[in-house]
Amino acid sequence: MTNQNLAIRLAVKGEYDEIGRIWMESWVSTGLDTASDVLLANLRARIPQEVEKGWSLFVADDNGSIAAMLALHLPKLYLDQLFVAPEYQGRSLGRRLLAFTRTQLRDEIWLRCVRENEKAWRWYEREGFVFEREAPEPAIGRMMKYYRWKKAT
Numbered sequence: 681m682t683n684q685n686l687a688i689r690l691a692v693k694g695e696y697d698e699i700g701r702i703w704m705e706s707w708v709s710t711g712l713d714t715a716s717d718v719l720l721a722n723l724r725a726r727i728p729q730e731v732e733k734g735w736s737l738f739v740a741d742d743n744g745s746i747a748a749m750l751a752l753h754l755p756k757l758y759l760d761q762l763f764v765a766p767e768y769q770g771r772s773l774g775r776r777l778l779a780f781t782r783t784q785l786r787d788e789i790w791l792r793c794v795r796e797n798e799k800a801w802r803w804y805e806r807e808g809f810v811f812e813r814e815a816p817e818p819a820i821g822r823m824m825k826y827y828r829w830k831k832a833t
Contacts, residue, residue: 686747686773688780691737693728699739699749700724706748706763710797735760738780740773750777752784759791778807787831795823 691699700723707723708715731737734755740748747768751761759781764773781789793800795814805811809827817824 685743686776687741688738688750688777689741691739691749695739695746696727697724698746699737700727702746702749702765703727703761703763705766706769709766709769710794710799712794712796730760736784738777740764740768740777742768748773748777750781752781754784757785757788757790759785759789774803775807789829790826791828792817792824792826794820795825801825801827 700720703723704715704720707713708719713719727737730751734753735751736754738750738752739746740750746765748764749761750759752758753760759778762774762777762781764777789809791804791809793804795801801811804827807829809829812826812828814823814825816822
């Protein structure tokens with residue numbers, strides 16, 4: 681895969697199961713959880729619910745294979761999920777998805793990530809996001825770090 685051949689586009693309903701699988705595999709690759717049928721079922725069930733609540737769901741399409749998922753909540757200026765399939769990690773795809781996010785949310789972006797996912801939050805900090813606060817997320821039972829990026833004026 682080269683980033684030049686990869687297209688970032690809106691996801692379609694028929695891809696939700698595959699997106700759920702990529703979400704789980706990428707999350708599990710952090711070492712913070714273990715793959716399971718229950719986790720996969722929960723993530724797959726969550727996708728249409730979140731789209732209904734306002735997600736703009738994008739995929740990175742590598743000639744028909746989904747390489748990553750990106751979920752934005754545009755009215756809230758929120759980058760909700762960015763997960764790259766393990767076999768595509770380390771190839772600057774996350775950086776490309778973040779650049780795409782900045783075309784959708786030009787002036788300000790909010791996000792959160794699990795405190796224990798140090799690789800993710802350190803990456804966001806390198807990409808210009810500023811730590812705002814830490815708070816528990818009861819729905820997932822984890823402490824979250826909240827970040828904001830604001831376009832320089």
